Amino acid sequence: MCRKIFIAATGQHCGKTTISLCLMHLARKKYARVGFLKPIGPKLSVIDGVTVDKDAALIAEIYGLKQDLRHMSPVVLNRTYTRDFLDGKIGQAMPFESIKAACAELEKKNDFLVIEGSGHGGVGSVIGMNNAQIARALDAPVILVTNGGIGCVVDAVQLNAALFAQEGADVKLVLVNKLLPEKRESALGYLQKAFHGKPHQIAGALAYSSILANPTLLDLANLLGRPLHGDQGGRSRIVHNIQLGAASSQRVIDTLRDSTVLISTSSRDELIVTTSALYNIPAYRRKLIGLVIPGYTNISTISQKILDDSNIPYIRVEMTSAEVFSALSEHVSKLTADDQEKINLIQSTAEQSIDFEVIDAMTRP
Known part of the structure; x- marks a missing residue:
């Protein structure tokens, strides 16, 4: 029975x-x-x-x-x-x-x-x-x-x-x-x-x-309905912090916490380039899980090449930074x-x- x-x-x-x-x-x-x-x-x-x-x-x-x-x-x-x-x-x-x-x-x-x-x-x-x-x-x-x-x-x-x-x-x-x-x-x-x-x-x-409570990078990509580009080995990394890249590039990098997804608008070439370079430095790999790049303007050609060559995981989405930050902050992770x-x-x-x-x-x- x-x-x-x-x-x-x-x-x-x-x-x-x-x-x-x-x-x-x-x-x-x-x-x-x-x-x-x-x-x-x-x-x-x-x-x-x-x-x-x-x-x-x-x-x-x-x-x-x-x-x-x-x-x-x-x-x-x-x-x-x-x-x-x-x-x-x-x-x-x-x-x-x-x-x-x-x-x-x-x-x-x-x-x-x-x-x-x-x-x-x-x-x-x-x-x-x-x-x-x-x-x-x-x-x-x-x-x-x-x-x-x-x-x-x-x-x-x-x-x-x-x-x-x-x-x-x-x-x-x-x-x-x-x-x-x-x-x-x-x-x-x-x-x-x-x-x-x-x-x-x-x-x-x-x-x-x-x-258990926090999402993975792939979970965020699914939430936003956009593909995850770059290093697919990082898709299951757990996101413990979400940071809005609104300050200067140096200030953003100095305040990165462990396991952070950084939101950087598509027009911020210097921040995209800087984080792309830092991703391949072990000390920053622990802190920086990947990027979410909102915005309605195209990423510049040279910045896009540096971004792709670095293999940093990123999600490109046509939304405003505020909309993305709100969506990610309110999201309840599901297994x-x-x-x-x-x-x-x-x-x-x-x-x-x-x-x-x-x-x-x-x-x-």
């Missing part, structure tokens, strides 16, 4: 997919056959001609599950799905039937099944199947993932747990993610007090990590299959931070 666990969250960006990746890794150490299901997929990706949710595609690529993709992402919310459902073009029972059928197929093939929800508990209500309803329909115990803190955790859990209770879904564990290492024990201690007498357990997940450094860190940290035996015991009939 296949064991199942439903990964829910109190909101976006809590780390559901990261926790799902952790549990896939840990479950595979104990069970021969481990599967993944994303019942409702709001973020589309096309893999081998199959339209699936991006999280399902990610897990399939990392763990070699592409043969199960059609079952892993049974309901994909394209841009017309919600309207078609409300207009009656999609039957009222179709989302439920698709999810149940996909889960049944995956249960036949696996010993352990990780089911990842979407957003907070109520996501999916517009098509009659929110996370709480899905967890109940699939008879899967629930882990509720939340960001770190104390008061905000209690508030968010109370709000979401009420919906799961209303739908008859069983929240077994609140997993507090992204805790600051120095505050982990203290925060968990206060949360134990705050939730005393509640039916769910409290545990810590992964500590906050700038490596991709190319982020091998992050994936390795998640898997190794999971073995130290998450007690899979506790979670596995929750799935017993």
